[in-house]
Amino acid sequence: MPELLAEDAFAPYGRVIDADFDRSHLINDGRTRRFHALARAEPGEGGEAILSIFRGTPWPAPIEIRMLERHPLGAQAFVPMERHPWLVVVAERPEAAACRCFLARGDQGVQIARGVWHHPLLVLQPMQDFLVVDRAGPGNNLEEVFFVDGDWARIAPV
């Protein structure tokens, strides 16, 4: 079963991007509240931060976690462009037994820290768009590990 996404629980893997009142102040003559610097882009040495949209479609349920990937050169942030819940699978080691699954609210994004193992985007609706802030630049920024057949983590239907 997925855990609810919260800052403390997610801290080993990165940051939660949501409207944390304690990090906010009013701007624009009081008409806008700025939840400030929830994450830094961290594109890494020689890289630059770019903005892209990821349009995800769901894996069949129960979701089988057959592989993980990581980006050794830069952080990667995902922020929903619609208010639908979604899933974040992360792991301290690239092993099925190490996988943790978080259920994010539709108003919560995450930034996965540089080098943290994670599963590609997992959505629950037929189509969900995310703004992604990640690294462009020289070097190989993708590593993948595929689990052996049958040694998969499974996520129960949400």
Next chain:
Amino acid sequence: MPELLAEDAFAPYGRVIDADFDRSHLINDGRTRRFHALARAEPGEGGEAILSIFRGTPWPAPIEIRMLERHPLGAQAFVPMERHPWLVVVAERPEAAACRCFLARGDQGVQIARGVWHHPLLVLQPMQDFLVVDRAGPGNNLEEVFFVDGDWARIAPV
């Protein structure tokens, strides 16, 4: 009346961030479409790109454009976190007569280029959240110009 937001019309002021099929490709075993590098964060010399949430509340209609601001040191991107339309007011010169108003769809963000005059966030719902990618770092990154009393641009109700 606002103009519809489109890439060509907005080009003098910055970039439109939306799901432009021509800039997309499939990733994640075909389950995700990546609309790639729609904008570069461009935090400028000595700055870094940060991620914040802006929670906007509306100005009363008809909206009076009484001032403009600009960020001389870095670009600033706004991407809706909900599918509600919103308004973008930009100007080539800091004068009421130079203001142009664009109506953005709820699935369209913009990046306002470094140094471009614009009005603070203009939303149409009681509360609308945006992911903002802009610059943190040393130096003064805010200039404001206030129009003289009565010399305001007005935006008709949408």
